[in-house]
Amino acid sequence: MTTLSFEAAGAARAAVDAHVPELVGDEVASRLVAQDPTLWGPDAEAEASIRLGWLNPGESSRPLLGQIAALREELAAESVTRVVLAGMGGSSLAPEVITRTAGVDLTVLDSTDPDVVAAALGERLAETVIVVSSKSGSTVETDSQRRVFEQAFTDAGIDAKSRIVVVTDPGSPLDAAAREAGYRAVFNADPNVGGRYSALTAFGLVPSGLAGADIETLLDDAEMTVEILRDDAPDNMGLELGAALGGTEPLRNKIVIVDEGSGLAGFPDWAEQLIAESTGKLGTGVLPVVVEAGAPEITSDAADILTVRIVPADSEALPEGNQVLVAGSLGAQMVLWEFATAVAGRLLHINPFDQPDxxxxxxxxxxxxxxxxxxxxxxxxxxxxxxxxxxxxxxxxxxxxxxxxxxxxxxxxxxxxxxxxxxxxxxxxxxxxxxxxxxxxxxxxxxxxxxxxxxxxxxxxxxxxxxxxxxxxxxxxxxxxxxxxxxxxxxxxxxxxxxxxxxxxxxxxxxxxxxxxxxxxxxxxxxxxxxxxxxxxxxxxx
CATH class of the missing domain: 3.40.50.10490 (Glucose-6-phosphate isomerase like protein; domain 1)
Structure with missing residues (x-):
């Protein structure tokens, strides 16, 4: 059973009390789950209409589970057990937190630093498969990483096309090029999902599943959480968290995020890119500040800081000052934060799905x-x-x-x-x-x-x-x-x-x-x- 909990105090509680009744009255939760693109105003409608597929994670992702498991077994039979991921932004941060939380190995190559690239090339190349993740294939970092690995495989006498797996949008330039090149596998993600909301699409699931993470349970939790969050109710945690993030008055636009033993390894880093890229535009937005336990910001009484503590499900901690406490499984939390970020975008009067800068x-x-x-x-x-x-x-x-x-x-x-x-x-x-x-x-x-x-x-x-x-x-x-x-x-x-x-x-x-x-x-x-x-x-x- 999926479990989620949310507690708020101080300015966060005041924001929840101020905004959630209106959000409930406007049926924001049910309209969001129904993928209503009008929630963020006419300027955002065109973009939102092709960016809400993440609210139905099972439709495009569940058919992938068997394909991913079968490919993992094939590779293991060939002694190919090391998975390298070439991806940027949401394409790398989601698989990183999924695999770290699951305790399985994934080499995340989201850098162009030559020392990092050389180290990735120099480790167990004979046992390596590289997953190249890009919506279009035009991302310069990812394209460069693919090129250098393809050359390294060839130079080592390895059939390069048998060691390259591609995740991309259907019909993208990379989709066509990968199929023409005869790469080992091409997985298509839901094109109606932006990169930072793509954790539970092929971008998050393919590299994580090939590395050995339990992606079926992850998806189960996510689907159940969508059902929980669809209700237009005052205790809807997606509305509450969204109000806390984007509805404090005056706006506390530095969101300090600290993990306090939640077991979700690296989750604040994933939440950071989701929130920052979704809300930081038009001169407004909220800045996520990922900190370690005991950091100075946590006890700050500055008027522009709100602290979010990610705690274990069995935690008995209570929020202090201007704080929020959130607990839940990884799949549930991913959906919760995506939902809340979309709600915060409505309150901030911005389009949470573009990235103009x-x-x-x-x-x-x-x-x-x-x-x-x-x-x-x-x-x-x-x-x-x-x-x-x-x-x-x-x-x-x-x-x-x-x-x-x-x-x-x-x-x-x-x-x-x-x-x-x-x-x-x-x-x-x-x-x-x-x-x-x-x-x-x-x-x-x-x-x-x-x-x-x-x-x-x-x-x-x-x-x-x-x-x-x-x-x-x-x-x-x-x-x-x-x-x-x-x-x-x-x-x-x-x-x-x-x-x-x-x-x-x-x-x-x-x-x-x-x-x-x-x-x-x-x-x-x-x-x-x-x-x-x-x-x-x-x-x-x-």
Whole structure:
């Protein structure tokens, strides 16, 4: 039996009490489950009419279960037991949380960092199948990853087409190309579902099922949850959570999400991309801030922060202050948060299904790849770190500490800091610890994202949401570079263009951006960590 629970206190409870009666009166829940595209106004109707298939997860997904199980058995019989996923945004984050929660292995390749790509290529290639997930196939990261794996299989004497599985929309360019190439399998996802809502479509289920996760139970829970949420009732948890996310007055637009032993490994990261890309547009939206237990933001009394705690189903905890508590199984929670995000979009008066500002960074990156400009000179070098930023930001700073102090000085009373690390999230994983130290140093919410994957999630909010952020971009010289077959650029050049392109778009919008480039990754990370720790010690929990 699917179980869900929701509790709210403070501003969250006030938002529920204020908005849920009206949502019930407008029959929002039943209309949403009936896939009514008029819920978000006339400007959103065309897009919404082709983006609500996630509310009937079984229709397109249940027929896939037998096909996925059969393919997994075939591959296992050939001693192909390692699954690599090439995908970005929702196409990678959903399978990551599904497989981590299930305790099965899946190599998620959602990076263009050449060290990450080289490591994925260098591990058990003879036992590997790669799942290439893209709605159209035009995503540059995914296309590049497919190309390099196809070449690696061929070079190793392996029939490449027997080791490539594709997940895409029916009739897409990738669908046609994959079938013509004779790849091992092509799975079509429901085309009426956007990427960040695609957790329970082929995009989430194929790689997860091939890796060994119990996707049938996941789908069972999801379908039962849709039935629970269809009722126009005051205790509808989808309406309650949606009201808490998008209906506080004044809007608490920093949603701090913390996992407190829920067992849903990595769930806040999945919720982050869902909420940020769905709501951050037209100068409004809510910014999800994923934090660790005990983070400074959880106890903050700032007027723009709302805390959501993901707790175990048997938890007896109660919300404190301006907090929400949510519990439930993974399939149930995925549907709940998708539903609530759509409801929040209605309350925020935005279209929760488009992503108008994601393309800006992609376009800038493509321009840099085509033009290949000479790299800009750093403002100065401190140890292993090249520092770049406009004179209006850096002022007289000539040290790493001075540059960071200058950036943090740009934070307003309702601002946030976004740390963007275009590095290897396995080898440089410890860098993420600076998030909490920076939050302690500034007294403001801090997000941490690995590039380029965050471009497909919080990247939308950075450019489409309120102009409140300051941005710390960290890049680094890779140990090696990896060529991309039949492309005039390497992975090193691609990730460099993605970082520079996003920074230029932010700068063009007047957002403060400090760029740090590590000439030696290990040394540079240590230098940044040392400076941030000292700033944290001085700032305390202010």
């Amino acid at each position: 994601v393309e800006a960074a992609k376009k800038a990156a493509r321009g840099l790849l085509d033009a290949t400009p000479e790299p800009t000179e750093p403002a100065f070098i401190d140890g292993s770190v090249e520092v770049r930023g406009p004179a209006s930001l850096l002022g007289t700073a000539n040290t790493l500490r001075g540059a960071l102090t200058a950036l943090l000085g740009e934070l307003g009373p309702e601002g946030y800091l976004s740390v963007q690390a275009y590095l290897d999230r396995d080898r440089q994983a410890g860098l993420a610890d600076i998030r909490a130290d920076l939050a302690a140093a500034t007294g403001r919410p801090v997000t941490f994202g690995w590039g380029p994957r965050f471009l497909h999630s919080t990247g939308q909010f950075h450019k489409g949401g309120p102009a409140e952020g300051v941005y710390l971009q960290i890049t680094g010289r890779p140990a090696t570079d990896v060529a991309i077959p039949d492309r005039p650029f390497t992975f090193g050049e691609l990730i460099s263009a993605q970082a520079a392109g996003d920074a230029s778009v932010l700068a063009d919008q007047g957002r403060p951006v400090l760029r740090l480039h590590l000439l030696n990754r290990e040394e540079g990370v240590r230098e940044i960590e040392n400076v941030v720790r000292s700033l944290s010690a001085e700032g305390g929990n202010k």
